[in-house]
Amino acid sequence: MRAAGGFILIGAALAVIPFLGLPAFYETFLYLLLHAVVLATSWNLLSGYSGYFSFGHGAFFGAGVYVTAALVGQYSWNFLATLPLAAGAAALLGLVLGAIVFRVRALRGELFALLTLAITFVLATIMLNKVDGGPGIQVMADIPKLAPTASGSLYLLMLAIALATVWIAHAVFYSRFGTGLFAIHDDEDVAEVMGVPTYRFKLAAFCLSCALAGLAGGIHAVFVSYVTVAETFSIALAVNVVLMSALGGTRHWLGPAVGAIVITALLYGFTAGQAPVLGRALVGVILIAVIVLMPEGILGKLLKRRRRQSSSSGTQPHPVRAASPNSEPILVARNVSKAFKGVQALADASLEVRRGEILGLVGPNGSGKSTFINVVSGHYPADSGSLIFEGEELIGRPAHRIARAGIARTYQIPRPFAHLSVLQNVALPPMFGQVVMHRAAAEAEAWRWLEFTGLASKAHVLPAELNLHQRKFLELARALASRPRLLFLDEVLSGLTPTEMDDAIRLVRAIRDQGATIVFVEHVMRAVMELTDRVVVLTYGKAIAAGLPLEVMRDPQVVDAYLGTAHA
Amino acid sequence: MPSVTLLGQSVLSGIFIGALYGLLGLGLSLSWGMLRQVNLAHFALAFLGGYITFQLSGRLDPFVTLVVTVPLFFVAGMALHWFLSRYAPDMLNTLLVTFGLTSIIEAGIQRIWTADFMRMESHYGDIRWKLGAFYVSFPDLVTLLLAMILCGAMWALIRFTDFGRAARAMTEDAAMAAAFGVNEKRLGYVISGLAAAFAAVAGMCLALTHTLAPVQIYAWMGVVFAAVMIGGLGSAMGPLLAGFLIGVSEALTMAVTAPTWAPLVSFTLLIAIILFRPARF
Numbered sequence: 001m002r003a004a005g006g007f008i009l010i011g012a013a014l015a016v017i018p019f020l021g022l023p024a025f026y027e028t029f030l031y032l033l034l035h036a037v038v039l040a041t042s043w044n045l046l047s048g049y050s051g052y053f054s055f056g057h058g059a060f061f062g063a064g065v066y067v068t069a070a071l072v073g074q075y076s077w078n079f080l081a082t083l084p085l086a087a088g089a090a091a092l093l094g095l096v097l098g099a100i101v102f103r104v105r106a107l108r109g110e111l112f113a114l115l116t117l118a119i120t121f122v123l124a125t126i127m128l129n130k131v132d133g134g135p136g137i138q139v140m141a142d143i144p145k146l147a148p149t150a151s152g153s154l155y156l157l158m159l160a161i162a163l164a165t166v167w168i169a170h171a172v173f174y175s176r177f178g179t180g181l182f183a184i185h186d187d188e189d190v191a192e193v194m195g196v197p198t199y200r201f202k203l204a205a206f207c208l209s210c211a212l213a214g215l216a217g218g219i220h221a222v223f224v225s226y227v228t229v230a231e232t233f234s235i236a237l238a239v240n241v242v243l244m245s246a247l248g249g250t251r252h253w254l255g256p257a258v259g260a261i262v263i264t265a266l267l268y269g270f271t272a273g274q275a276p277v278l279g280r281a282l283v284g285v286i287l288i289a290v291i292v293l294m295p296e297g298i299l300g301k302l303l304k305r306r307r308r309q310s311s312s313s314g315t316q317p318h319p320v321r322a323a324s325p326n327s328e329p330i331l332v333a334r335n336v337s338k339a340f341k342g343v344q345a346l347a348d349a350s351l352e353v354r355r356g357e358i359l360g361l362v363g364p365n366g367s368g369k370s371t372f373i374n375v376v377s378g379h380y381p382a383d384s385g386s387l388i389f390e391g392e393e394l395i396g397r398p399a400h401r402i403a404r405a406g407i408a409r410t411y412q413i414p415r416p417f418a419h420l421s422v423l424q425n426v427a428l429p430p431m432f433g434q435v436v437m438h439r440a441a442a443e444a445e446a447w448r449w450l451e452f453t454g455l456a457s458k459a460h461v462l463p464a465e466l467n468l469h470q471r472k473f474l475e476l477a478r479a480l481a482s483r484p485r486l487l488f489l490d491e492v493l494s495g496l497t498p499t500e501m502d503d504a505i506r507l508v509r510a511i512r513d514q515g516a517t518i519v520f521v522e523h524v525m526r527a528v529m530e531l532t533d534r535v536v537v538l539t540y541g542k543a544i545a546a547g548l549p550l551e552v553m554r555d556p557q558v559v560d561a562y563l564g565t566a567h568a
Numbered sequence: 569m570p571s572v573t574l575l576g577q578s579v580l581s582g583i584f585i586g587a588l589y590g591l592l593g594l595g596l597s598l599s600w601g602m603l604r605q606v607n608l609a610h611f612a613l614a615f616l617g618g619y620i621t622f623q624l625s626g627r628l629d630p631f632v633t634l635v636v637t638v639p640l641f642f643v644a645g646m647a648l649h650w651f652l653s654r655y656a657p658d659m660l661n662t663l664l665v666t667f668g669l670t671s672i673i674e675a676g677i678q679r680i681w682t683a684d685f686m687r688m689e690s691h692y693g694d695i696r697w698k699l700g701a702f703y704v705s706f707p708d709l710v711t712l713l714l715a716m717i718l719c720g721a722m723w724a725l726i727r728f729t730d731f732g733r734a735a736r737a738m739t740e741d742a743a744m745a746a747a748f749g750v751n752e753k754r755l756g757y758v759i760s761g762l763a764a765a766f767a768a769v770a771g772m773c774l775a776l777t778h779t780l781a782p783v784q785i786y787a788w789m790g791v792v793f794a795a796v797m798i799g800g801l802g803s804a805m806g807p808l809l810a811g812f813l814i815g816v817s818e819a820l821t822m823a824v825t826a827p828t829w830a831p832l833v834s835f836t837l838l839i840a841i842i843l844f845r846p847a848r849f
Contacts, residue, residue, distance in 0.1 A: 288669065
């Protein structure tokens, strides 16, 4: 609410400027500032939040410029009527490009950056050949009279869009959507396993980002009144936008706006002082200095200081569900196979997990335990077989839908989202679980699990500040926060000291008592014997024995697998 | 449909331009694939090399200028590696820092040699031969030979020597290679120095075959990066072969449609590779 008040206040203050009768210079200068704010903030929606750096923002902006320029200049359309089309064309371009590049799961950030760089040249080529024809387009538009002067009216239009863009950035930042994007930034695979629909989110952020750039382009076409391909599709725009956001801070909704104002004012000072070449060099120097000295940007630096000072505000744990152990299967795996380039990690593995139990999954190194978890959680697709969870087939489903069905996991080597606080890490899965929670509810839920794992005092620090034992518990808290019905624990005890191990064993028991079914992968036999109701033994990707822990461990086949055949 | 002679000449010019793509891509591929540095400033360095050759060509033979530029750039490459490995650990940061460096070099070039197009006058430019129905100029042929020799030598170096084995181990896992006794720091400096030295050679070829202007720095980026990505990161011959593929496809596109459509070719090839062979990324 405070933010909304601030927006209205700033918007109203800026909106009166054209009516004050100031020299036209002020309107033009402020227009350019706002124009930069829109471009930088819209760029940041995808690139800053999710970490996919686009160097093609000039292309999407340019698409908007040329849609309006062509429709107004060549077909005499009404200027305002072209704006939705300008935004739509840019969004469509982003949609098509995103649908191609985001489909490749392993596509790394650098590749995305270079592909978007290339699209700028491609679009410039098409525009030059098909629309422009070479000399450029004259854009004479009827500008709606919002203010005494034409430049004042354009300024007001850009102001409206700038406010809307920053508002959108603010809303996304605090939304479930934004949290998902930040998780994608840190670890896309884990985000997907925690229930974030990564492909859809990236695509949506890309389209939104492009649409806003296209909208700004549509207005800018009329502002410059004469558009050429060389001026519109310049790489300088893409670079400046990246620089502005990096300077202000890409991890904050207001960062790009701050950076945009600083850089635009600086550049304006230099071009006015007849030293544009020097200005270009200066932009380069600032870019390098920012990366080296302030990798988190101005706002990032300020926020870091604030986070240190904030304190915890814990809530009381909720009442918990009661456990109901019985023999009904919750997960049935039939002939699940998975090979990696000839290594058969899972070979027709069949096993059953019963509701309410703690099932120990044991076996020598390389027997397929972790692969089994990776296949069930959707991290790897299975080659064949079937996995029925509560009557529904899991194979073929994307990982985020498996998470939503009520399955959670921990990672053997903890993989927290590095730039999210411990609290935010734990609050993420409830936002994307079976019941979609809002941020506040999810954080309340997260507090409960932080208390449960004894991490509440660390809620506001970044995962890097935790020791191994705390990180393992963070993994646990994060897996629990989605209230899974089936939980896979992948070697949560490895690397812990004996006392820490006792804590962990108590914790696992407490989790089961709350009603979750647990599959427990572990090498520490003491813990397996102490904790599990049943044990399944895997060797060479096959389940060779299942039953009560003591019985299974006496099974000659199992002894054989672990210790080799006895002679004499 | 254009005549057979025109198509043949197109293929030939495509091979020549492809050689330049490969030569520019060589250094880029090494630093990206082996050092995990996406060095956008490679293009600015190549142009700087071209301008230095241009500047000295009044007194020195263009080929002799390499005696100046190659050692100079080798040192510059090592300095760049020192800076990037110290201050820009993340691959994306290397991209941003070298983008900044590109703007600085571009501004420097513009200040010294102005924004106008410059053409190096050299007697080599007049040498051309007629092979059957086709023309071959000396600068183009030199570019092709240099590209094949350097890419081939680098390929052999990576393939057959201890240096190459160490470099391949480092590409795979730098920390692990270091643990097994590979001096990865020194190796990094050598590779970065070599990459920059290749930029100097590419720059000389640019000065021989093209007009120079600061804005042209950006014109090469898209297509050369496409060649590197299609050819394979860290590969020495890959960019050259991909360069030939792109160059010839571009030249044929120009001959069949209009010259202004050429930039679409490399991008289309790249998208096709991403769609049909995503595993290679």
